[in-house]
Amino acid sequence: MSDAVLDKTSARDESTFDKGYLGAGHTLRSWLFTTDHKRIAILYTLTLTVFFFVGGIAIALVRIELVTPAQDFVSADEYNRLFTLHGIVMVWFFLVPSIPATFGNFLLPLMLGSRDLAFPRLNLFSWYLTVIGGAFTIYVLLAGGVDTGWTFYTPYSSIYSNSHVIAAATAVFVAGFGTIATGINFIVTIHTMRAPGLTWFRLPLFVWSMYTVSIVIVLATPVLAMTLTLMMAERFLGVPIFNASEGGDPLLFQHLFWFYSHPAVYIMILPAMGVVSEVIPCFARRRLFGYDFMVYALAAISLIGFFVWGHHMFVSGQSPYANLVFSFLSFIVAVPSAIKVFNWTATLYGGQISYEAPMLYAFGFVGLFTIGGLTGLFLASIPIDVQATDTYFVVAHFHYVMVGGTVSAFFAALHFWWPKITGRMYPETWARFAAVLMFFGFNFTFFPQFIMGWAGMPRRYGSYPPEFQVYHVLSSAGAAVLAIAYLLPFAYMIWSLRWGQRAPGNPWQATGLEWQTPSPPPKHNFDRVPTVEHGPYDYHHEGYVDQKEEIAGSMQTAQTDGDQE
Amino acid sequence: MTADSHFVFLPAAASAHARHVDWIYFGLIGVSVVIVGLVVALLLTFGIRYRSGSPAPRGKLPEWVSREIEIGWTVATLFAFIFIFWFAAASFLTTIGAASNPLEIHVVGKQWMWKIEHPNGVREINELHVPADVPVRLVMISQDVIHSFFLPALRIKQDVLPGRYTSESFTADKTGSYDLFCAEYCGSDHARMGGRIVVMPKAEYQAWLDAQPGAENLAGKGRQLFTQLGCAGCHFEKGHRRAPDLAGLYGSYVQLAGGGTVRADEAYLRDSILQPARQVVAGYAPIMPSFKGTVSEDQIFSLVTFIKSFSGDREETTQ
Ligand SMILES: [Cu+2]
Ligand SMILES: [Cu+2]
Numbered sequence: 001m002s003d004a005v006l007d008k009t010s011a012r013d014e015s016t017f018d019k020g021y022l023g024a025g026h027t028l029r030s031w032l033f034t035t036d037h038k039r040i041a042i043l044y045t046l047t048l049t050v051f052f053f054v055g056g057i058a059i060a061l062v063r064i065e066l067v068t069p070a071q072d073f074v075s076a077d078e079y080n081r082l083f084t085l086h087g088i089v090m091v092w093f094f095l096v097p098s099i100p101a102t103f104g105n106f107l108l109p110l111m112l113g114s115r116d117l118a119f120p121r122l123n124l125f126s127w128y129l130t131v132i133g134g135a136f137t138i139y140v141l142l143a144g145g146v147d148t149g150w151t152f153y154t155p156y157s158s159i160y161s162n163s164h165v166i167a168a169a170t171a172v173f174v175a176g177f178g179t180i181a182t183g184i185n186f187i188v189t190i191h192t193m194r195a196p197g198l199t200w201f202r203l204p205l206f207v208w209s210m211y212t213v214s215i216v217i218v219l220a221t222p223v224l225a226m227t228l229t230l231m232m233a234e235r236f237l238g239v240p241i242f243n244a245s246e247g248g249d250p251l252l253f254q255h256l257f258w259f260y261s262h263p264a265v266y267i268m269i270l271p272a273m274g275v276v277s278e279v280i281p282c283f284a285r286r287r288l289f290g291y292d293f294m295v296y297a298l299a300a301i302s303l304i305g306f307f308v309w310g311h312h313m314f315v316s317g318q319s320p321y322a323n324l325v326f327s328f329l330s331f332i333v334a335v336p337s338a339i340k341v342f343n344w345t346a347t348l349y350g351g352q353i354s355y356e357a358p359m360l361y362a363f364g365f366v367g368l369f370t371i372g373g374l375t376g377l378f379l380a381s382i383p384i385d386v387q388a389t390d391t392y393f394v395v396a397h398f399h400y401v402m403v404g405g406t407v408s409a410f411f412a413a414l415h416f417w418w419p420k421i422t423g424r425m426y427p428e429t430w431a432r433f434a435a436v437l438m439f440f441g442f443n444f445t446f447f448p449q450f451i452m453g454w455a456g457m458p459r460r461y462g463s464y465p466p467e468f469q470v471y472h473v474l475s476s477a478g479a480a481v482l483a484i485a486y487l488l489p490f491a492y493m494i495w496s497l498r499w500g501q502r503a504p505g506n507p508w509q510a511t512g513l514e515w516q517t518p519s520p521p522p523k524h525n526f527d528r529v530p531t532v533e534h535g536p537y538d539y540h541h542e543g544y545v546d547q548k549e550e551i552a553g554s555m556q557t558a559q560t561d562g563d564q565e
Numbered sequence: 566m567t568a569d570s571h572f573v574f575l576p577a578a579a580s581a582h583a584r585h586v587d588w589i590y591f592g593l594i595g596v597s598v599v600i601v602g603l604v605v606a607l608l609l610t611f612g613i614r615y616r617s618g619s620p621a622p623r624g625k626l627p628e629w630v631s632r633e634i635e636i637g638w639t640v641a642t643l644f645a646f647i648f649i650f651w652f653a654a655a656s657f658l659t660t661i662g663a664a665s666n667p668l669e670i671h672v673v674g675k676q677w678m679w680k681i682e683h684p685n686g687v688r689e690i691n692e693l694h695v696p697a698d699v700p701v702r703l704v705m706i707s708q709d710v711i712h713s714f715f716l717p718a719l720r721i722k723q724d725v726l727p728g729r730y731t732s733e734s735f736t737a738d739k740t741g742s743y744d745l746f747c748a749e750y751c752g753s754d755h756a757r758m759g760g761r762i763v764v765m766p767k768a769e770y771q772a773w774l775d776a777q778p779g780a781e782n783l784a785g786k787g788r789q790l791f792t793q794l795g796c797a798g799c800h801f802e803k804g805h806r807r808a809p810d811l812a813g814l815y816g817s818y819v820q821l822a823g824g825g826t827v828r829a830d831e832a833y834l835r836d837s838i839l840q841p842a843r844q845v846v847a848g849y850a851p852i853m854p855s856f857k858g859t860v861s862e863d864q865i866f867s868l869v870t871f872i873k874s875f876s877g878d879r880e881e882t883t884q
Binding site for chain 1: 576585589593597600601604605607608611618623624631643646650653656658709713715717720722723731747755757857
C-alpha cells in the first residue's frame with residue numbers, strides 16, 4: 001500500500017524542515033516560544049526520548065548486576081538508587097506523559113479539525129513544567145540519587161532514607177502539574193473545538209481515549225501532589241503524619257499513593273488503547289468493531305479504576321474485609337479491558353489486512369496486553385497475590401501492561417503518524433524487523449520473571465539466592481535484545497528525516513481528519529475547516545468492498561493528495 | 566526450596582495451605598491458557614484468512630449479530646470473572662479466623678535483621694525454627710520502617726509495620742529448610758534481610774528448644790518486668806483499686822470511658838502501655854503514665870505475653 005503512493009519525484013530535493021509547520025521558523029526561539037501544538041509535541045518527544053534513555057541506562061546497569069547472584073557490579077546502595085531512578089523516570093517522565101503529550105498534542109486538534117488546542121500558551125507552560133521537573137530529576141541523579149523506590153513508601157522516605165528524597169519528590173510534584181495542565185487543555189479542547197458535524201459519537205477512539213485519560217489525570221494527579229507534600233512535610237519539617245512513633249499512620253501514605261497510582265496505570269494504558277483502536281481498523285480496512293462499546297469501556301475503566309487501589313495492599317495490614325471488596329472490584333474493572341481485546345480481534349473479521357509496521361506493533365500490543373491483563377486477575381485473587389506481590393511476578397505483570405502494552409502502542413503510533421509528523425516515510429523493512437525483535441525481546445526478558453516471581457524471588461534485590469540465577473540470566477539476555485530493538489527505530493527514524501521518501505498527505509488511506517491535510521501539516525493545520533458527515537473508520541461501509549473498487553478508490557485519494565501539496 | 570539447590574521451577578509447598586494455593590494458581594493458569602489461546606487463534610485465523618487480497622469471502626454482517634455478540638461476551642466475561650473471584654476469595658475467607666491455641670512466636674523486624682523470640686524466651690536471629698503439624702502464629706512488629714515477612718514455601722507474606730502488630734499463621738507439614746525473605750523494600754541491605762525457616766518434627770523442635778541458651782518463660786519475663794516497671798504497684802494494688810484488674814483481660818471486651826467498647830487484642834494491650842490516655846477504661850481516672858521510650862519492643866512483647874496469660878489465680882502467689 002505504501003509503495004504505491006510514494007511521491008518519488010520530490011524525494012531528495014528539500015530538507016524535511018522546509019515544509020508545513022516545520023518550515024515556519026528555524027531559530028531556537030521559534031521552537032522554545034512556540035505555541036503551535038505540533039511544535040510543542042516535538043519538544044515533548046525530544047524531552048521524553050532523553051528520559052527514556054536515562055531510565056533505560058539505569059535498568060541496563062540493574063540487569064547487568066543481576067546476572068550473578070552476588071552483589072558485585074554495583075554496591076547495594078547504588079543498586080537501590082538505580083532501580084529507583086529507573087522507576088521514577090520511566091513512570092513520570094516517560095509513560096505518564098508519553099502518548100498524550102506527544103501524539104495527543106500533535107493529533108488532537110488535527111483529529112478535531114481545529115487549528116490548535118484551547119489554551120496554546122498553557123500547553124507550552126506544561127512542557128516547561130515537565131522540563132523543570134526533569135531538571136530536578138537530573139539534579140537528583142548528579143547529586144547522588146534517591147533510594148526509596150518509585151513508590152516513596154513511608155516512613156522509609158519520610159524519616160529513614162539518606163538520599164535526595166525532597167528533590168526527587170519535587171521533580172514528580174512539578175511534572176505532575178504539567179500533566180494536569182495538559183489534561184485540562186485536552187478536556188476543554190474536545191468540548192469546544194470540534195469541527196462542524198463532529199458529534200461525540202463520531203469522534204475517533206483516540207480522541208475518546210484522550211478525553212477519558214484527561215479526566216483521570218485531572219482527578220487523580222492532585223492526590224499525588226498532596227501525598228508527596230505530606231511526605232515532604234514530615235521529612236523536612238518534622239510534621240508527624242506517617243511516623244508511627246509519633247502517632248502517625250504509615251499505611252495512610254500507601255492508601256493515598258495508590259489512590260493516585262492505580263488510576264495512573266490507566267493514565268498510561270488508555271492512550272495506548274486509543275492508538276491501537278486507530279491502527280487496527282486502518283490496516284484491516286475495516287470499521288472498528290463495537291465502536292460504542294469501546295467508548296463505554298473506556299469510560300467504565302476510568303470510573304471503576306478509582307476504586308481498586310487497595311489491591312496493592314492485600315498484605316499491608318489492611319482489613320481482610322477491605323481486601324475482599326478491592327479484590328471484587330479489581331475483577332470487575334478487568335471486564336471492559338477484556339471487551340476491548342475481543343473487539344480489536346473481531347475488527348479483523350472480513351478485512352483486507354496488510355502488515356505494515358504499525359499493525360505489527362498493534363498485534364504485539366494485543367497479545368502482550370492480554371497476558372498482562374490476565375496476570376492481573378492472578379494478582380486480584382487474594383491468596384495468589386499474597387505469594388506474588390512484591391516479587392518478580394508483579395514486576396513481570398506490570399511490565400507486560402506498561403511496556404508490552406503502552407510502549408508497543410507508542411511505537412505503533414510513532415510509525416503510523418511519522419509520515420504525518422515529519423513528512424517522510426520510515427524504512428518499512430527495518431521497521432518490521434524492529435517490531436518483531438521488540439516482541440521477542442520483550443517476552444524473552446519478562447516471561448522468566450513470572451516463573452521466578454512465583455517461586456519466591458522478591459523484587460528490589462541486588463543479590464539473591466543462586467536458585468534464581470537461570471531466570472535472571474535469561475531476563476538480562478532478553479533485555480539486551482530489547483535494547484537493540486529500541487535503538488533500531490531511533491537510528492532509522494533519524495535516518496529517514498534526511499533520506500526517507502517523501503510522504504503524501506494520506507499514505508495509509510486512513511479516514512481520520514488528520515489525514516486530510518498535507519504532511520507535514522501547515523502551521524494552521526487546515527486551509528479550510530473540514531466538515532464531518534459520518535462516523536469514524538469509514539473503511540468498509542458494508543463490511544465488504546470489492547477489491548478492484550478499493551484500489552481504484554485509493555488511487556483517486558492519492559491523486560487528491562498530490563493536488564493538495 | 567533449600568538454599569543449596571541451583572534451580573527452582575515451582576516453589577516447595579510445605580503446608581496444606583500452600584498446596585491449596587497452588588491449586589488455585591494452576592486453575593488460573595488453565596483459564597489464561599484458554600483465553601490467550603483463543604485470542605491468538607483468532608488473531609492468526611482472521612489475520613491470515615482476511616489478509617489483503619485473499620480470496621476469502623467477506624460476507625456482510627447484519628447489525629444485530631454484532632450487538633448480540635457484544636452483549637454475549639460482556640456477560641460471559643463478567644460471570645467468568647466473578648466466578649474466579651469467588652473461587653479465590655472463598656479460600657481466603659477460611660484463613661481469616663486463625664486456628665485456636667496456636668504456638669505464638671514473636672518477630673521483631675529492624676534494618677536489616679529479623680529477631681525472633683519463642684514462647685519460652687529462646688531467641689534467634691534470621692532463622693525461625695518451628696515444629697511440624699503445629700499451628701503457628703507469628704506476631705510481628707517493626708522497630709523502624711516497614712518490612713515484610715515472606716515465607717514462599719508456605720505461600721504467606723505479611724508486612725511488618727512500625728507501631729502496630731500484624732500477624733500471620735501457618736501449619737507447616739513438611740520438614741525441611743526453606744527461604745525466608747524480607748519482601749518490602751527497607752533500604753540498603755533489604756536484599757540481605759533474609760534467612761530461613763526450619764520445619765522440624767515436634768520432638769526435635771522440643772530438643773532444639775531445650776538445647777538453646779537463655780530459655781526462660783517469656784510470660785515469666787513479662788511478669789518480672791511488670792513488677793520492675795511499677796505496673797504492679799497500680800494493677801496489683803490490694804483493696805481499693807486505682808487501676809483495672811488485668812486477669813482474663815485478653816480477648817474480652819472493654820468498656821471505654823468515652824462510650825463504646827473495644828476488644829482487648831494484642832494491639833490494644835500494646836496501645837494501653839504506650840498511649841494509655843487514648844483509650845481509657847470506663848470508671849478509671851487516666852493516671853497511668855505512658856511507657857513510650859522506656860520499654861523496648863522486646864519488652865512490650867514480654868509484657869503483652871504476660872498479660873495474655875494472666876488469669877488472676879497466680880496473683881496471690883507472687884504478692
Ligand atoms: Cu492497581
Ligand atoms: Cu526489606
